[in-house]
Structure formats: C-alpha cells, structure tokens
Amino acid sequence: MPVQLLKIIEGQSGTSLPSHLQKxxxxxxxxxxxxxxxxxxxxxTISYPLTKLRDGTxxxxxxxxxxxxxxxQINSINVLIYGKxxxxxxxxxxxxxxxxxAGFKVIKLPTAREDGRHDCHLEVSEEAGSAVYVCETEMVQxxxxxxSGNMTCFLCSVAPKYVYTPLNHLKGGTVxxxxxxxxxxxPPYISKGTDYCSVxxxxxxxxxxxxxxxxxxNRDSLPKIYKVGDIVRFHRIKISEYNGQxxxxxxxxxxxxxxxxxxxxxxVPRTSSRVYTFMEEEQKTVEELRIWAxxxxxxxxxxxxxxxxxxxxxxxxxxxxxxxxxxxxxxxxLKVWDGxxxxxxxxxxxxxxxxxxxxxxxxHQLRNLAVDxxxxxxxxxxxxxxxxxxxxxxxxxxxxxxxxxxxxVSPIEFHLHGGTCYGxxxxxxxxxxxxxxxxxxxxxxxxxxxxxNMESMCxxxxxSTFGNVTDLELHLQRCQQxxxxxxxDHQDLSNTELKTIIISTAPQQYRIRAKLRTYKPQKLHQSxxxxxxxxxxxxxxxxxxxxxxxxHDSAGTAPNxxxxxxxxxxxxxxxxQDQKQREIAIHFVKHDExxxxxxxxxxxxxxxxxxxxxxxxxxxxxxxxxRSTEDDLELLDLSAPxxxxxxVKYYGCxxxxxxxxxxxxxxxxAEQQPSWEPTEIxxxxxxxxxxxxFVMKFTLVDETGALNAYLFxxxxxxxxxxxxxxxxxFLQQKMQMTMNTLCPxxxxxxxxxxxxxxxRSYNVRxxxxxxxxxxxxxxxxxxxxV
DNA sequence: TTAGGATTGG
Numbered sequence: 001m002p003v004q005l006l007k008i009i010e011g012q013s014g015t016s017l018p019s020h021l022q023k024x025x026x027x028x029x030x031x032x033x034x035x036x037x038x039x040x041x042x043x044x045t046i047s048y049p050l051t052k053l054r055d056g057t058x059x060x061x062x063x064x065x066x067x068x069x070x071x072x073q074i075n076s077i078n079v080l081i082y083g084k085x086x087x088x089x090x091x092x093x094x095x096x097x098x099x100x101x102a103g104f105k106v107i108k109l110p111t112a113r114e115d116g117r118h119d120c121h122l123e124v125s126e127e128a129g130s131a132v133y134v135c136e137t138e139m140v141q142x143x144x145x146x147x148s149g150n151m152t153c154f155l156c157s158v159a160p161k162y163v164y165t166p167l168n169h170l171k172g173g174t175v176x177x178x179x180x181x182x183x184x185x186x187p188p189y190i191s192k193g194t195d196y197c198s199v200x201x202x203x204x205x206x207x208x209x210x211x212x213x214x215x216x217x218n219r220d221s222l223p224k225i226y227k228v229g230d231i232v233r234f235h236r237i238k239i240s241e242y243n244g245q246x247x248x249x250x251x252x253x254x255x256x257x258x259x260x261x262x263x264x265x266x267x268v269p270r271t272s273s274r275v276y277t278f279m280e281e282e283q284k285t286v287e288e289l290r291i292w293a294x295x296x297x298x299x300x301x302x303x304x305x306x307x308x309x310x311x312x313x314x315x316x317x318x319x320x321x322x323x324x325x326x327x328x329x330x331x332x333x334l335k336v337w338d339g340x341x342x343x344x345x346x347x348x349x350x351x352x353x354x355x356x357x358x359x360x361x362x363x364h365q366l367r368n369l370a371v372d373x374x375x376x377x378x379x380x381x382x383x384x385x386x387x388x389x390x391x392x393x394x395x396x397x398x399x400x401x402x403x404x405x406x407x408x409v410s411p412i413e414f415h416l417h418g419g420t421c422y423g424x425x426x427x428x429x430x431x432x433x434x435x436x437x438x439x440x441x442x443x444x445x446x447x448x449x450x451x452x453n454m455e456s457m458c459x460x461x462x463x464s465t466f467g468n469v470t471d472l473e474l475h476l477q478r479c480q481q482x483x484x485x486x487x488x489d490h491q492d493l494s495n496t497e498l499k500t501i502i503i504s505t506a507p508q509q510y511r512i513r514a515k516l517r518t519y520k521p522q523k524l525h526q527s528x529x530x531x532x533x534x535x536x537x538x539x540x541x542x543x544x545x546x547x548x549x550x551x552h553d554s555a556g557t558a559p560n561x562x563x564x565x566x567x568x569x570x571x572x573x574x575x576x577q578d579q580k581q582r583e584i585a586i587h588f589v590k591h592d593e594x595x596x597x598x599x600x601x602x603x604x605x606x607x608x609x610x611x612x613x614x615x616x617x618x619x620x621x622x623x624x625x626x627r628s629t630e631d632d633l634e635l636l637d638l639s640a641p642x643x644x645x646x647x648v649k650y651y652g653c654x655x656x657x658x659x660x661x662x663x664x665x666x667x668x669x670a671e672q673q674p675s676w677e678p679t680e681i682x683x684x685x686x687x688x689x690x691x692x693x694f695v696m697k698f699t700l701v702d703e704t705g706a707l708n709a710y711l712f713x714x715x716x717x718x719x720x721x722x723x724x725x726x727x728x729x730f731l732q733q734k735m736q737m738t739m740n741t742l743c744p745x746x747x748x749x750x751x752x753x754x755x756x757x758x759x760r761s762y763n764v765r766x767x768x769x770x771x772x773x774x775x776x777x778x779x780x781x782x783x784x785x786v
Numbered sequence: 787t788t789a790g791g792a793t794t795g796g
Contacts, residue, residue, distance in 0.1 A: 184791055193788030201791065213789045242790060249789085314793060331796065376796065398794055421793045 021102050026066045026074050026118050031108040039102040040122065042066045045076065050090035053082075054580070055552050055609060058545075060086035063117070064099050077118040079104075082125040083549045085132065091268050091432060092134055103130040127549055162235065164285070168206035172241040175251050179285055180204045181261060181293040182230045184211075186420045187395060187427040188222045190381055191215065198222045199420075202232065205292045212237060212248030214256075222256075224270040226393060226429060227316075229261035229297055231289050233269075233282070260434070261297075263290045298518075304745065306371060307340035307733040311401035311412055313746040314422065318393045318435050320443060321386055322370050323358030325351040330418075332380040335363065336392065337370040338439060339446045340733055344401075346371045347411040358388050365448045373397060375426070377418025382426050391436040396424040438523075441544065446729060483756040484742055484785050487511065488716070489778045490758060499704035506761035506772040514700035515752040516743040521696070524735050528722055530690040532653040538695065541726065542639050542651070548610050550640040551625065559585035559606045560628035568666035569604070570595060583607050586616075587626075587633070589669050602669075602676050604633060604662065617644045622676045626662060633662040635685065642687055643678055647727040650678045656688035692723035698776065700757070701749065709759050709774040717780055741785050755779075 024038035042064035050060050065076040079101065081089050093099065105123040124130040165176040180202025191197035195215040200223065202210045212234070216222050223232050238251035257269035257278070267283045304315040323335030333349045335358065349372045356363070363370070373394060375383045386392070398417060402410045416424060429436045493511040501510050521527050529538045564571035569587040576582040584607040588595055595601065602622040605613060616623045623644045626633040635642050638657060641649035652659075664684040668674050682689040696711040715721040718738060720731050742755065758778045764771050 186789095186791070191788040195788060197788060199789065199791060211789095211791065215788060245790095247790065312794085328796095374796080396793070400794070415794085415796080417793070417795065419793080420789095420791085422791075424793070 025068075026077055029077070029106055029118060029120060031106045031120055033106070035104065035106060037102075039100050040064070040077070040104065041098065041100045042076070044093055044097050044099050047090075047093055050086060054578075056545075056548055057083055057552055058086040058090075060090045060093075062089075062093060062099065074118050078121040080121055080123050081132075082123065083127065084545060085124060085126045085130065087432075088266065088268075089132060089134075097134055100133040101130060103128060125549075127553055164233075166206045167202065167204045167208040167210050167246075170208075170210065170239045170246045172239055172246065175236050175238050177233070177235045178202065178204075178210070178237060178248075179231070179233050179289060180210065181289055181297055182225050182228055182232060183209060183297060184228065184423065185225045186423045187225070187393075187425040188219045189378060189420055189425050196222060198225075200225065200232065203297065204289070205296075207296075210246055210248055212250075214248075214250045214254070216250065216254075221254075223258045225258055226427060226433060226435070227261075229293055231259040231261050231286050231293070233257040233259075233286075259286050261290055261293055263287075263294050265290075265434070305340045305736060306338050306342040306369075308736045308740050308745065309342055309344070309399050309412065310740070310745060311344065311399055314396045314398055315745070316393060316395045317373075317397055318391070318429070318439055320439070321388055321390050321392055322366055323356055323363050324383065324386060324388065325349075325356045326384070327351060327374065330380065331374050331376050332383045334373045334375060334383060334386070334392075334394075335370045336373060336394070337366050337443075339369070339442045339729070340736070341369055342371060342412065343733075343737065345411040347413045348372055349374055369446075371414055373414040373416060375416040378420070379416050379418065379424075379426060386426070386428065391429045391431070391433070391439065393427045393429055393435075394425075395427065396422045445727070482754070482782070483513065484753045484782050485717075485755045485757060485779050486782050487756055487758055487778060488780055497704040498700065498702045498707055501759075501761065501774075502705055502707055504761070506763045509758065509760045512700065512702070512757050512759060513754055514702045514757065515749060516755055517699045517701045517706065517749065517752070519696055519698050519739065519743060524739065525726060525732065527694045527696045528725055529693055529695050530651055531693045532656055532688060532690055534656040534688050535653060537653070537655065538693075539690070541692070544610065547640045547649075550637050551608065551610060551613070554625070554627040554636050555582055555607045555609075557606075557627045558583050560630070563628055563631075563633055566663075567593075568663070568669055584612070585628075589665060591669055591674055600674075600676075602665070602674075602681075606633070613644060617646065621645065622681070624662075624681075635659050635662070635687075638687075642685065643681055645676070645678060648678075648692075648723045650682070651690045652682065652687035653690055658686045660684065660686035692721070692725075694718065694722045694725075700755070707774055709757070709776050711776045717776070719781060738781055738785060742781070 020037050021039045022037060024035060024040055026040070029035070029040070044062050045065045046063040048061040050058060053059050060081040062079050062081070063076050064079050079099070101122065101124055105128055106120045107123055108120045124132065162177050164179050167178060167180060170176065181204065182200060183203045184201040186199040188196045188198045195217050196219045198214045200212045200214060202212065214222050225232065233256065234248070235255040236251055236253045237248040239246055239248055241247070257271050259267060259269055267286050269278060304317060306317070309315060317336070317338065319336035319338045321334060321336055325333045327333050327349060333351055394416060396416070398415045400413045400415060402413060416426070431437070431440070490511060495513050496510040498512065498514060501512070528541055530541055531538050559573060564573065564585065564587070569589045571585055571587045573583065573585040576584065584605070587604040589602045589604070590596070598619050599621055601620045602624065603616065603620050604624045604626045605616065606627055608616070608625065613623055613625060624642065625636050625640060627636060638652045638654045642652050643650040662685070665681070667684060668676065668680060679689060691714060694711060694713045694717070698709050698711055700707055700709055711717060713722065718735055720735055725731050725735060741753065743752065756779070757776050759774045759776050761772050761774050764773055
C-alpha cells in the first residue's frame with residue numbers, strides 16, 4: 001500500500017523513509033528538474049472533499065505548508081492526488097497532519113500566484129510511482145504573526161505512549177487500554193436509558209473474552225464495527241467484575257478505533273475523533289491480530305445474498321435501501337435490494353402508495369429484485385430516519401416461511417424481530433466501506449431490463465426443480481444420500497478415511513467421501529483469480545478503476561496520423577465535442593483488403609473511455625486498446641486487459657510477456673477465416689495469457705477427521721467458466737446456489753450432503769519446515785445439482 | 787441510568 005502511516009520523531013523526521021530520498025524545499029522546486037530522489041514534507045493546512053473527475057477518476061486536493069520555512073514568501077503548495085491514491089489519502093489525511101510525498105510530478109501553473117503558494121503544483125498518483133507517507137500526531141494549533149499577516153500553523157506535540165493490557169491480565173476497578181478482535185457485537189441501538197448502547201465481545205491471543213457495554217449519547221462515538229473479525233482498540237475502558245467475570249464499560253474519555261480484520265487490507269482506522277494517535281508499532285499490532293484471528297476466529301458468519309437465502313434461518317444482509325414506510329406503531333417497512341434475486345417468492349407488506357417513501361420509477365424497476373423487511377419495536381426508531389439510497393447491513397434477519405406445510409408455497413417473509421438478541425439491529429455502512437464499494441459496483445452492473453427478463457427464467461427453474469415444498473425436501477434428501485459431486489475418473493478406487501490421509505506421507509492420491517463443513521472465500525467472486533501457467537503466479541483480477549486510470553492516462557497521447565490506414569487496417573478518427581476534446585482513433589483490421597462484418601471484426605482503439613470500449617465489445621468481435629508511438633501502435637500497460645472479447649477481459653502476465661509489434665496481427669488477418677482466438681492473438685503479440693481460475697479452500701470432514709483441500713478450477717468443477725463469472729449475474733447466482741447445495745447455510749453437520757472427491761496430497765517446503773497440502777481434482781458437481 | 791450476548795411475534 002503506497003499510503004503509509006509513519007511514526008516521525010521530531011528532529012529525526014525521515015528516519016523511516018527510504019534512505020535514498022532527500023528532502024526538497026519548496027523554494028528549489030522547479031518544473032522540469034529531476035526530483036526522482038527527492039521528497040516534499042509539510043503540514044496539511046487545507047483538504048478539499050474527495051471528488052470524481054469527469055472520467056470517473058477519484059481526485060483529492062490538499063494544500064501543504066512547509067512548516068520549516070513558514071515566513072518565506074512561498075510557503076505552501078497545492079497537491080493534486082489522483083485515482084486510488086486520492087481515495088486512500090482522503091480516508092486518512094486530516095488537516096494538521098504531516099504529509100510527505102516522493103515520486104511526484106511538478107506542473108507549472110500558467111498564472112503567477114499571489115497567495116504565498118508555489119506557482120507549481122504537485123501531481124501524485126500510484127501510476128506515476130508516487131509514495132505518500134502521513135504522520136498522524138496530536139496537534140496544537142497556534143496562530144503565528146507573519147510578514148503577510150497572521151498565519152495558522154500546527155505544531156506536533158509529543159504523543160502520549162499508551163500501554164495495552166492483554167485480556168487475561170485485566171483486574172476489576174481499573175481503567176485500561178486494550179486491543180482485541182470482535183467476536184460478537186450489537187450495532188448501536190437506543191438503550192432504555194438516555195444513551196445509545198453497543199455491546200461488544202472481544203477476544204485476544206490469550207483466548208480470554210471480554211464483553212463490554214458501551215454507552216454514548218452520540219452514536220458516532222461508539223465503535224464503527226461492521227462485522228465479526230473487525231479489530232478494535234479501546235482507550236480508557238473501565239473494568240469491573242460481574243457474575244464472576246470481567247466486563248468492560250465506557251468511562252470518561254473513552255475512545256475507540258476500529259480496523260477491518262482482513263489480512264492484507266489497508267490499516268486505516270475508523271473513528272469519529274478528529275485527533276488520535278496511531279503509531280507504526282500499533283499498525284503491527286493490528287496486523288498480528290489479523291493473522292491470529294484468521295486461524296482462531298470463525299468469521300464465516302451468517303452473511304448472505306438474497307440469491308442464497310433459505311427459509312427459516314437468520315442471516316446478515318448488506319443491501320441498499322430503496323423504499324421505506326411506516327406500517328403501524330410497532331413496525332416499519334424497509335425495501336432493500338442487493339442486486340441478486342431471491343430464488344423463492346417473497347412477501348410484499350401491504351402499504352398505501354402514498355405512505356411509501358422512495359423513487360417510484362426505481363421501485364417499479366426493482367419490483368422483482370427488492371424485498372420487504374419488516375422491522376419491529378426498538379428498531380423502528382433507528383429505521384425511520386434512514387436515508388433512501390443508503391447502504392445498510394441488517395443483522396440477524398429472520399427468513400420465515402409461513403405455511404410451510406401448506407400445499408401452496410407461501411412466500412418467504414423477512415422480519416427483524418424486536419430486541420437485540422444475537423446482535424439483531426441495523427447498521428449504516430459508509431460509502432468507503434469495501435463491501436459497499438463492491439455492492440455498488442455490482443448494483444451498477446445489474447441490467448434492470450435483463451433482470452426482468454430473467455424473472456421468467458428463474459421462476460421456471462424454481463418451478464421445475466422445486467415445484468413445491470415436498471419436492472424441495474426430496475431434493476435435499478437425495479443430496480444427503482447420494483453425493484452432490486461425482487468423479488470424472490478413477491471410479492475403481494475405494495474410499496480412504498480422512499484420518500488415514502492426514503497421517504500418511506505425501507504425495508499420494510485418494511478417493512474420499514466427506515462433507516463440506518465450510519469454504520473460503522464466502523464471497524464467491526473473490527475466488528476468481530488470474531493464473532500464469534508459465535511462472536505459476538496467481539494474482540487478483542484488476543478492478544475497473546485500474547483499467548479506467550490506464551485509459552485516462554493513455555488518452556493523453558494523441559493518435560499519430562502517420563499510423564492511420566495501413567495495408568491491414570482502416571482508420572477512423574474524431575474529436576469529442578466536450579470540453580476535453582479527446583481524440584479517438586479506431587483501426588478496423590481488414591481481411592483480404594476488405595472490412596468484415598462487425599461481429600467478425602477485430603479493432604484497435606486509441607483514446608477511448610471504459611464505457612466506449614465496453615460498447616464496442618457488444619458490437620465487434622474483439623477490441624484491443626492501444627496507443628501511438630512514433631513508428632507503431634503499442635499495447636497499453638499490462639495491468640489493463642490487452643484484449644476484450646464478448647464479456648471477457650483478457651490479461652497478460654507482466655513478468656512473462658514480451659510485447660511484440662501490433663503488425664504481427666496482420667498474419668492472423670491474412671488467414672482464410674480469421675477466428676481471432678485470444679490464445680492466438682496473445683501468441684503473435686508476445687503476451688503470456690493469464691487464465692481465469694477459481695481458487696477456493698474447502699474444509700472437508702468425515703467421521704474420522706478434517707482437512708483443508710484447495711480447489712483450483714478453470715471450469716470443470718462448477719461447469720461454469722471462471723472467465724465469465726465476474727460479468728455474468730446469472731452465473732453468479734448459479735454458483736451461489738451450487739455452493740448452497742454443497743454446504744447449505746444453517747444446517748448441522750449431520751444434515752450436510754456427502755461429496756465424493758479426488759484429492760492429491762503434495763509437499764510444500766520452505767527453509768523451516770515441510771507442509772502437506774491437498775488439492776481436489778477430477779471431480780465435478782453432480783449434474784442434477786447445477 | 788442504560789447492559790450484563792444467547793433468536794423464531796407481529
């Protein structure tokens with residue numbers, strides 16, 4: 001992560017920075033000079049809200065003041081931060097903090113400034129190779145007299161050193177600071193007294209639990225916990241003994257920080273205090289707790305998508321609010337959606353149209369995707385002021401099927417019962433929350449016309465497979481006896497018990513019969529990775545923003561007219577009418593000196609936006625984003641897809657690819673019937689094609705033991721191509737339903753279906769030890785499950 | 787003060 005929080009000790013600032021970097025003063029900063037090994041340091045005096053540029057790039061502007069040269073004529077500079085880095089910086093940077101940047105671009109402004117600011121600004125982005133360091137310190141704000149009038153500046157005060165007590169060393173009657181992993185929590189609710197209340201149970205590596213009752217009149221000052229596994233730091237919590245156990249309760253000056261508990265996620269605290277201390281060693285504490293929690297806390301909680309809900313269970317739902325209505329004094333209706341479709345008919349709470357708040361058109365469009373959740377009693381007061389459009393996590397919703405015994409399938413009802421048992425409640429998630437970002441992107445990708453069309457498809461599926469409840473039961477019974485997976489080879493082998501496998505040496509192959517107790521990742525789309533078969537590396541699929549930024553960046557290079565209309569392609573160019581006057585060139589590859597039908601055509605585009613490229617892929621067979629050099633077209637950075645075909649973005653391995661000239665494509669164009677296969681295109685362009693794979697960890701159990709086995713699958717196991725899952729809503733739902741059959745949520749171990757699998761054991765050695773791993777192979781989901 | 791985890795009603 002390029003944005004780092006550093007501990008900077010006064011007089012030794014820079015001790016933690018890379019040693020090749022040297023401090024540059026604002027006076028010496030010039031456009032065109034080499035600042036490669038320089039950094040700028042100053043105090044943030046103004047920060048503007050995070051905004052988006054026209055093309056969707058995040059943009060964050062701050063003003064940084066050189067605190068060592070406060071009274072010189074030029075003492076501050078505008079810093080413009082773009083893309084992912086803008087977002088990251090906006091999260092953690094507050095006025096008064098020390099900001100350090102290296103790897104910036106210096107851009108001179110056309111007009112001279114008279115406000116003491118530099119006549120250049122700095123441009124900062126991940127793509128430009130910038131690195132940002134932020135020092136968070138407790139600040140003292142003072143006003144200094146200066147030649148140009150009074151001036152506000154900030155001084156760092158020495159931060160107090162906090163001591164954290166492990167949970168097994170707590171004593172009654174003390175006030176302490178603690179770190180812990182959230183094992184259980186109730187989102188803030190209105191207590192019977194005067195305050196908001198949140199109950200939080202922590203655990204730490206001493207394996208001791210501490211349940212805390214936190215009160216505050218201000219909901220924002222309670223910890224912003226969104227899920228079990230989050231990590232919290234409490235300052236000044238009072239410890240007392242209750243029923244023979246230690247408990248925590250808020251005391252004066254209580255303060256908390258909350259961190260995402262995911263290993264590897266940015267260590268960015270969630271807090272309402274503007275000023276807090278957070279040192280480098282504390283970042284380590286959070287990272288260590290994350291690693292401890294990963295193997296000691298079960299966070300595969302009852303989260304669900306609407307497509308995965310089953311009758312009669314309790315689950316947490318992350319969703320967007322699209323409508324609300326008062327029903328009566330003790331209940332309130334929330335209409336929400338998460339982009340997926342509940343596979344069962346859902347109830348509609350009757351309310352008068354005039355009582356329903358929300359955008360009418362959207363409510364109509366979502367009539368088959370949105371569900372009604374009725375919240376009761378204490379939740380009503382929190383539900384009433386919720387903003388339409390906001391993102392919610394509703395905890396422990398009860399999905400209830402009224403007359404399950406009835407011949408007619410009665411719809412599923414969703415209730416948030418009164419009370420706070422099991423953490424029942426409603427939390428509002430900020431837009432910066434990673435789950436919200438992901439949900440937002442997914443909601444945007446939902447084609448509402450499609451989902452209406454799919455409605456008939458879905459209900460057909462449901463009708464034929466689960467015609468009524470009896471059929472559903474039969475289906476489940478069948479799953480319990482027969483295996484929900486089948487072997488595609490080696491059927492002659494007999495089963496081996498897991499205990500035997502665990503005590504045997506590797507490598508070996510086994511046939512097993514086991515149950516799937518749990519699996520990771522629970523969010524199925526996170527299982528999709530890109531794999532390079534040459535260097536054997538796995539990487540995340542780049543997100544839309546990465547591509548967007550590369551496109552934005554390459555649009556800065558104008559198409560070179562000398563490269564237009566060659567023997568093997570025909571070019572069209574135009575300039576956009578908007579303010580930016582972007583130049584776009586499209587090169588249509590010819591066959592036999594003729595243009596082909598659009599559906600057979602490969603084209604190369606320069607200067608296009610994400611949206612434009614996406615539209616072209618709908619019409620044309622293949623699209624390759626390129627840019628001009630002096631003498632040829634070339635591919636963009638390999639973090640961007642080098643080829644788009646249908647719904648699939650094809651990526652190349654940065655390490656193993658050696659891009660070749662684009663004119664090599666002409667050899668394919670000259671074939672009798674060019675098929676424009678991605679593998680062939682990759683080959684002539686010197687690209688090592690990355691393959692989409694599912695990578696999952698299955699925890700398998702039988703009567704004798706348990707083991708974790710990896711699934712590494714292109715499309716054989718799920719019979720769904722990994723390459724298409726990210727862009728196909730229907731396939732995502734299908735995969736979720738498959739996993740719900742293999743591992744039905746809320747079922748006891750005895751009720752889980754059996755899986756027949758082939759697994760192979762293999763050794764992984766490092767300097768310290770040898771470890772045995774297991775991989776599933778030659779296995780596929782049974783035909784009547786998918 | 788409030789809550790002190792521990793579902794299933796409308």
